[in-house]
Amino acid sequence: xxxxxxxxxxxxxxxxxxxxxxxxxxxxxxxxxxxxxxxxxxxxxxxxxxxxxxxxxxxxxxxxxxxxxxxxxxxxxxxxxxxxxxxxxxxxxxxxxxxxxxxxxxxxxxxxxxxxxxxxxxxxxxxxxxxxxxxxxxxxxxxxxxxxxxxxxxxxxxxxxxxxxxxxxxxxxxxxxxxxxxxxxxxxxxxxxxxxxxxxxxxxxxxxxxxxxxxxxxxxxxxxxxxxxxxxxxxxxxxxxxxxxxxxxxxxxxxxxxxxxxxxxxxxxxxxxxxxxxxxxxxxxxxxxxxxxxxxxxxxxxxxxxxxxxxxxxxxxxxxxxxxxxxxxxxxxxxxxxxxxxxxxx
Amino acid sequence: xxxxxxxxxxxxxxxxxxxxxxxxxxxxxxxxxxxxxxxxxxxxxxxxxxxxxxxxxxxxxxxxxxxxxxxxxxxxxxxxxxxxxxxxxxxxxxxxxxxxxxxxxxxxxxxxxxxxxxxxxxxxxxxxxxxxxxxxxxxxxxxxxxxxxxxxxxxxxxxxxxxxxxxxxxxxxxxxxxxxxxxxxxxxxxxxxxxxxxxxxxxxxxxxxxxxxxxxxxxxxxxxxxxxxxxxxxxxxxxxxxxxxxxxxxxxxxxxxxxxxxxxxxxxxxxxxxxxxxxxxxxxxxxxxxxxxxxxxxxxxxxxxxxxxxxxxxxxxxxxxxxxxxxxxxxxxxxxxxxxxxxxxxxxxxxxxxxxxxxxxxxxxxxxxxxxxxxxxxxxxxxxxxxxxxxxxxxxxxxxxxxxxxxxxxxxxxxxxxxxxxxxxxxxxxxxxxxxxxxxxxxxxxxxxxxx
Numbered sequence: 001x002x003x004x005x006x007x008x009x010x011x012x013x014x015x016x017x018x019x020x021x022x023x024x025x026x027x028x029x030x031x032x033x034x035x036x037x038x039x040x041x042x043x044x045x046x047x048x049x050x051x052x053x054x055x056x057x058x059x060x061x062x063x064x065x066x067x068x069x070x071x072x073x074x075x076x077x078x079x080x081x082x083x084x085x086x087x088x089x090x091x092x093x094x095x096x097x098x099x100x101x102x103x104x105x106x107x108x109x110x111x112x113x114x115x116x117x118x119x120x121x122x123x124x125x126x127x128x129x130x131x132x133x134x135x136x137x138x139x140x141x142x143x144x145x146x147x148x149x150x151x152x153x154x155x156x157x158x159x160x161x162x163x164x165x166x167x168x169x170x171x172x173x174x175x176x177x178x179x180x181x182x183x184x185x186x187x188x189x190x191x192x193x194x195x196x197x198x199x200x201x202x203x204x205x206x207x208x209x210x211x212x213x214x215x216x217x218x219x220x221x222x223x224x225x226x227x228x229x230x231x232x233x234x235x236x237x238x239x240x241x242x243x244x245x246x247x248x249x250x251x252x253x254x255x256x257x258x259x260x261x262x263x264x265x266x267x268x269x270x271x272x273x274x275x276x277x278x279x280x281x282x283x284x285x286x287x288x289x290x291x292x293x294x295x296x297x298x299x300x301x302x303x304x305x306x307x308x309x310x311x312x313x314x315x316x317x318x319x320x321x322x323x324x325x326x327x328x329x330x331x332x333x334x335x336x337x338x339x340x341x342x343x344x345x346x
Numbered sequence: 347x348x349x350x351x352x353x354x355x356x357x358x359x360x361x362x363x364x365x366x367x368x369x370x371x372x373x374x375x376x377x378x379x380x381x382x383x384x385x386x387x388x389x390x391x392x393x394x395x396x397x398x399x400x401x402x403x404x405x406x407x408x409x410x411x412x413x414x415x416x417x418x419x420x421x422x423x424x425x426x427x428x429x430x431x432x433x434x435x436x437x438x439x440x441x442x443x444x445x446x447x448x449x450x451x452x453x454x455x456x457x458x459x460x461x462x463x464x465x466x467x468x469x470x471x472x473x474x475x476x477x478x479x480x481x482x483x484x485x486x487x488x489x490x491x492x493x494x495x496x497x498x499x500x501x502x503x504x505x506x507x508x509x510x511x512x513x514x515x516x517x518x519x520x521x522x523x524x525x526x527x528x529x530x531x532x533x534x535x536x537x538x539x540x541x542x543x544x545x546x547x548x549x550x551x552x553x554x555x556x557x558x559x560x561x562x563x564x565x566x567x568x569x570x571x572x573x574x575x576x577x578x579x580x581x582x583x584x585x586x587x588x589x590x591x592x593x594x595x596x597x598x599x600x601x602x603x604x605x606x607x608x609x610x611x612x613x614x615x616x617x618x619x620x621x622x623x624x625x626x627x628x629x630x631x632x633x634x635x636x637x638x639x640x641x642x643x644x645x646x647x648x649x650x651x652x653x654x655x656x657x658x659x660x661x662x663x664x665x666x667x668x669x670x671x672x673x674x675x676x677x678x679x680x681x682x683x684x685x686x687x688x689x690x691x692x693x694x695x696x697x698x699x700x701x702x703x704x705x706x707x708x709x710x711x712x713x714x715x716x717x718x719x720x721x722x723x724x725x726x727x728x729x730x731x732x733x734x735x736x737x738x739x740x741x742x743x744x745x746x747x748x749x750x751x752x753x754x755x756x757x758x759x760x761x762x763x764x765x766x767x768x769x770x771x772x773x774x775x776x777x778x779x780x781x782x783x784x785x786x787x788x789x790x791x792x793x794x795x796x797x798x
Contacts (some may be wrong), residue, residue, distance in 0.1 A: 026746060027647070028727070030727070030730075036731070037563065037564040037760070038760065040563040040731040041563040041564065041565055043442075043563070043731060044562065044566075045445060046732060046736070047733055048485040048488065048489075049444045049445055049488075053734045054734050056645070056646050056730050056731065056732050056746045057730060058727055058729060058730040058731070059729070059730075059759075060724070060729070066650040073620065073641075076642055076644065076645065078640070078645070093508050109735070119527070131450075194693065228758075228759045229761060230758060230759060230760075232762070238534075249761060250530060250761040252530075253530065253564075253761040253762050253763070254761065254763065255527050255529055256520075256524035256525070256528045257524075257529075257763075273549055309446070310446055317481075317565060321564065321565055
């Protein structure tokens with residue numbers, strides 16, 4: 001151990017000597033892997049059209065990105081954090097403790113979450129919100145009573161669905177997508193199927209009932225995928241009855257392999273999501289450190305370029321890739337232009 | 347033994363065998379056991395070879411096509427009305443036209459190429475025809491115009507990348523059936539590609555830019571290359587070599603030749619062996635804490651990656667160096683000391699040269715291990731989308747860069763299926779590098795090894 005310490009300190013000393021001044025000249029971005037493809041498209045176009053160097057975009061997840069964002073102010077910390085969810089109170093507090101007080105929140109658009117199955121498998125075209133809950137919830141409502149999930153086939157509870165075994169691949173708990181799935185699909189389905197009311201009637205508190213609603217059955221019919229959508233796709237390739245959860249952009253790039261399931265008779269697309277007809281979507285954000293604007297060259301230009309009509313608008317490359325354009329993009333543009341921080345509009 | 351095996355049986359069957367040897371039950375059991383063990387060994391080796399062959403076949407199968415790419419040669423009219431409205435050829439005015447302004451020029455060029463070759467395809471919209479060309483092309487055009495503002499208003503010939511789906515069609519990844527279901531391409535577009543191929547406008551050739559170009563975003567897999575990643579890996583290996591070799595060799599010589607044998611050196615020895623087995627992510631955490639947060643080095647830079655990998659490689663080099671120093675017979679040291687050499691002279695004049703092949707082999711194997719490492723780079727910001735080439739050393743060590751294994755990891759996460767091919771292609775490149783390094787290690791060992 002003493003040797004390594006010696007080596008480390010020796011290396012560190014040489015390193016410090018070598019970097020007298022290492023002012024950064026490119027924007028540094030990190031965060032959500034859902035936002036990453038959009039951020040890299042923007043970074044690429046930004047590098048091509050501006051005299052600033054192309055920003056460096058890392059992935060690693062919303063929470064990891066925001067954690068690094070909140071490490072402090074200075075060229076050794078990141079300038080922008082991408083997130084597929086809103087920043088939490090706890091994170092704002094952690095930021096403030098480290099001196100990151102002025103944060104600009106930018107909503108870039110919406111991401112649709114779609115259910116899709118193998119193209120040669122049975123067609124799942126008649127999902128109602130309650131169906132996913134009935135298939136995957138650990139406790140469901142059968143004949144007025146809450147019981148352990150007895151269903152093994154989709155047709156068992158909805159005769160419009162194919163008589164295929166229930167096999168679902170859902171994002172693991174570390175994904176931001178899982179939270180949306182729980183809130184907008186399981187909980188909504190739980191309420192729609194009447195299970196929620198039945199649980200309350202059975203004497204559960206509201207919080208307990210919510211927890212019970214989002215509890216996924218553990219008998220192997222629902223598989224958590226902790227990897228990426230590519231892993232879900234590989235699982236579906238091997239299982240014609242399987243159904244997986246994807247981001248809209250991923251599905252749109254793989255329409256030749258996947259068949260999308262409709263939700264309440266609405267097929268997911270950038271149009272149906274922006275009008276709100278398709279229910280399962282979530283906003284995507286990025287957060288800027290105001291203290292870095294003017295210090296890191298190109299930071300404000302990058303942010304403005306990101307939300308410009310030609311990029312994030314409904315005809316821009318982001319929408320082409322699968323982002324649902326924000327109808328209130330103009331407000332967002334103003335926010336970035338005026339550098340409105342989160343605390344000042346609260 | 348002798349009397350049982352050599353005694354011929356009384357009244358033996360006449361000359362059934364030429365040998366007089368008769369095996370008793372015990373011997374044949376032992377022989378059978380040996381035969382069985384050899385079988386097991388052979389099966390084990392076969393399993394290993396089979397796994398390797400399967401891995402190689404699957405990688406080469408999906409990755410070999412990354413080295414070929416479809417290119418379209420087009421005459422593009424650089425319209426003055428679009429690129430320089432004022433007509434003053436002022437660079438600042440020309441810069442204001444973004445890449446979006448260049449896309450229509452390319453669409454027009456495709457349409458005029460169709461007209462020229464008499465290609466008519468039913469149901470092909472102008473937009474789909476324009477989308478035959480990669481989204482990288484407007485940038486290519488813009489860079490050209492910024493370098494040659496005088497070319498505005500003329501017609502120039504460009505060799506541009508074809509769209510990833512069209513490229514996939516010539517590699518059998520995309521078929522007419524799948525194109526019909528795909529919103530990013532259409533059967534008509536593929537028919538146009540076929541017609542262009544016949545007319546000689548489109549060609550498939552070796553793809554150097556796969557090795558030299560930087561990474562590209564998810565919308566243009568056809569443009570993605572390994573340039574930045576290879577440069578980043580090269581810089582990191584240089585740093586590892588320059589830092590780890592002197593430190594590692596000095597430490598091993600001291601520990602092996604000079605250090606007193608006491609509990610402290612024993613403790614150090616145990617710890618070095620332990621460090622060699624520590625998961626590499628731990629070095630990443632250490633690197634983040636020491637080099638970035640404490641020493642203030644930049645993120646995503648090869649210098650930090652190289653230093654982290656140095657820490658990871660050091661135990662490997664120390665262990666290999668100590669082993670090869672131990673292998674030098676004591677008689678060499680004794681002879682040197684006997685004729686009056688000092689301890690230092692005996693080490694540097696006699697022991698170290700003899701141990702050098704072993705040290706080099708250990709170093710190269712350590713480097714090869716470091717080359718394939720991703721986990722420690724994750725925490726220091728090198729697992730990133732980097733499009734700018736790092737500068738030339740030594741300043742380039744502080745610029746952001748990617749690394750080969752990182753690039754593979756990034757590409758496997760992309761949604762466009764064309765990146766699967768790119769990732770496998772990158773694996774082939776990485777394997778070739780590893781093969782070369784290991785071959786060099788074997789060569790050095792064979793060439794300079796001394797036996798006693």
